Amino acid sequence: MFGAVLLSFVGPLILWRLYAFTIKPWCRPNEPKEIPYWIPYLGHGIPYVQNGLGLISGARKYFNDTREPFAITIFGKKLYFVTSPEDATAFFKESETLSFDKIVREIASSFGVSDTALYDFNRQPLGEKDDVVSRKTGIKNPHLKSLSQLNKDFMKQQFLPGERYYELQDRFLGYIETSLIQVNTSNKPATCEAASHEHTSLMEWSQSVLIDAGVRALFGDKLLELDPDLPKHFLKFNDELWKLLYKWPGATQTRAAKSQCIKTIQQYLALPKHERPGAAYVVEVMEATQRALGIPEDDIATVLFMLLWSTNTNTYKLLFWALAHLLQDPDLLATIRDETAPAIKPGKGVSIPYLIDSCPWLSALFNEVLRVYDGVSSTRLVTAPTSIGGKALPVGSRVVVPVQQLHFNRSIYGPDVNEFAPERFIRSKNLTHSSSYRPFGGGTSYCPGRLLARQEVSVFIALALARFDVEIVGERGVPVVDKGLPAGGVMSPKPGEDLLLRLSPRSV
Numbered sequence: 106m107f108g109a110v111l112l113s114f115v116g117p118l119i120l121w122r123l124y125a126f127t128i129k130p131w132c133r134p135n136e137p138k139e140i141p142y143w144i145p146y147l148g149h150g151i152p153y154v155q156n157g158l159g160l161i162s163g164a165r166k167y168f169n170d171t172r173e174p175f176a177i178t179i180f181g182k183k184l185y186f187v188t189s190p191e192d193a194t195a196f197f198k199e200s201e202t203l204s205f206d207k208i209v210r211e212i213a214s215s216f217g218v219s220d221t222a223l224y225d226f227n228r229q230p231l232g233e234k235d236d237v238v239s240r241k242t243g244i245k246n247p248h249l250k251s252l253s254q255l256n257k258d259f260m261k262q263q264f265l266p267g268e269r270y271y272e273l274q275d276r277f278l279g280y281i282e283t284s285l286i287q288v289n290t291s292n293k294p295a296t297c298e299a300a301s302h303e304h305t306s307l308m309e310w311s312q313s314v315l316i317d318a319g320v321r322a323l324f325g326d327k328l329l330e331l332d333p334d335l336p337k338h339f340l341k342f343n344d345e346l347w348k349l350l351y352k353w354p355g356a357t358q359t360r361a362a363k364s365q366c367i368k369t370i371q372q373y374l375a376l377p378k379h380e381r382p383g384a385a386y387v388v389e390v391m392e393a394t395q396r397a398l399g400i401p402e403d404d405i406a407t408v409l410f411m412l413l414w415s416t417n418t419n420t421y422k423l424l425f426w427a428l429a430h431l432l433q434d435p436d437l438l439a440t441i442r443d444e445t446a447p448a449i450k451p452g453k454g455v456s457i458p459y460l461i462d463s464c465p466w467l468s469a470l471f472n473e474v475l476r477v478y479d480g481v482s483s484t485r486l487v488t489a490p491t492s493i494g495g496k497a498l499p500v501g502s503r504v505v506v507p508v509q510q511l512h513f514n515r516s517i518y519g520p521d522v523n524e525f526a527p528e529r530f531i532r533s534k535n536l537t538h539s540s541s542y543r544p545f546g547g548g549t550s551y552c553p554g555r556l557l558a559r560q561e562v563s564v565f566i567a568l569a570l571a572r573f574d575v576e577i578v579g580e581r582g583v584p585v586v587d588k589g590l591p592a593g594g595v596m597s598p599k600p601g602e603d604l605l606l607r608l609s610p611r612s613v
């Protein structure tokens with residue numbers, strides 16, 4: 106009896122598997138091959154959440170490392186993965202049929218932006234008379250763009266060099282500088298909640314200085330006055346955002362952290378303008394244009410929270426890894442301390458052009474940290490028939506470039522690909538222009554914050570080395586990275602992996 110039931114279940118399963126993974130690929134050679142699985146719908150969902158990077162590397166090797174696009178089914182969705190540099194370039198160029206906007210829309214929905222607001226955001230005005238945003242705010246919109254398209258322009262105006270950018274840069278870097286000036290009696294920077302009275306956690310140091318600067322540079326000081334714990338809620342949310350994106354059950358605490366941040370931004374928005382001075386252009390213009398469209402305040406707060414998230418989600422982790430490696434390498438530390446010293450002029454602040462153009466080892470460290478720890482997976486929705494690497498991608502499917510597959514390509518980076526070796530960027534000056542180096546994506550969604558991210562990390566390191574002798578407490582190697590969770594950005598260390606530091610002021 107049991108045998109018959111088993112057979113009636115197993116028989117069709119074997120037939121289905123034979124059809125899906127042997128016969129169908131044979132009949133349709135122009136479609137990407139798929140990694141076989143046994144349980145329909147589930148596919149490789151669990152291994153993806155447990156060790157997504159390992160699963161993708163395993164899949165690439167399963168197909169003999171040809172780097173042709175391949176597919177993996179994850180919880181009922183078939184994702185197409187692109188891992189060769191040439192295909193990644195095609196992916197970023199193909200902005201017409203591979204839509205990033207639709208993915209942003211899904212992310213916005215996971216953040217809690219309402220369907221009505223999303224509709225308003227993505228609606229293109231039919232003509233000048235219908236262009237309410239332009240009429241009410243005076244913002245020119247000759248191409249009748251939707252508000253979500255205009256937002257991209259606002260972000261570029263804010264984060265790419267120009268008058269508005271320099272204003273933000275001064276404020277951002279000014280906050281970092283102030284945070285690193287004050288040292289209280291227990292030898293820790295004033296803004297840091299250290300792990301003990303004498304020691305500072307590297308992660309807390311990186312988080313407290315950069316998130317504080319990030320929030321203040323965008324919103325002025327008011328937001329942190331309204332909720333001094335905002336950075337804590339933000340970090341809780343940031344660590345677990347993947348649960349919302351993957352609709353993971355039981356993400357109550359993640360939702361609570363998100364709601365807390367949004368509630369504070371809503372309180373901020375409810376204040377009269379004169380009580381919340383110091384907001385950046387991008388915050389002001391996003392608020393004004395959404396109000397013009399009649400978008401409710403809770404949606405405006407959620408959209409501004411997305412802005413806060415996109416500007417702060419990665420950089421503190423980048424700084425953490427840069428310092429974690431630097432502090433284990435006395436020669437590199439001495440080199441970077443020497444080369445950055447001329448950038449710091451007492452009373453005149455830090456010279457950014459000097460740090461960026463005349464400090465090759467600092468740049469090499471920054472580039473190598475991004476190569477090794479950036480776990481970004483650029484994702485697009487296929488909106489019209491598209492072919493990449495000679496393989497047809499079905500309309501409605503998702504296609505992903507997992508950047509780690511490019512950054513650990515032995516044929517590009519050589520036999521030491523698995524080593525942390527900043528000198529590779531000194532040896533090969535053009536490596537950052539390689540199509541296999543894409544920490545900030547590419548094409549129309551090329552990260553507008555890439556310059557600011559580099560400056561934040563560079564200024565922090567230069568000032569920290571000039572102002573402190575930084576020692577690691579105890580015998581610890583570089584913390585172990587958590588490759589298990591679907592990071593979606595710069596990866597975190599595994600829980601409990603951190604470095605304790607002792608900071609002693611240097612006489613400058």
Ligand code: HEM
Nearest residue numbers: 415416419420423481483484544545546550552553554558
């Ligand atoms: C280590 C730091 C950072 C990394 C690794 C990073 C990475 C990326 C990547 C890969 C994308 C493109 C996503 C895609 O095409 O699928 C992106 C987009 C974006 N990034 Fe960054 N980013 C960083 C820092 C920043 C900072 C500091 C800001 C703002 C100040 C920022 C703002 C944005 C925005 C607004 C977008 C969306 C652009 C669009 O919609 O076209 N990022 N980032």
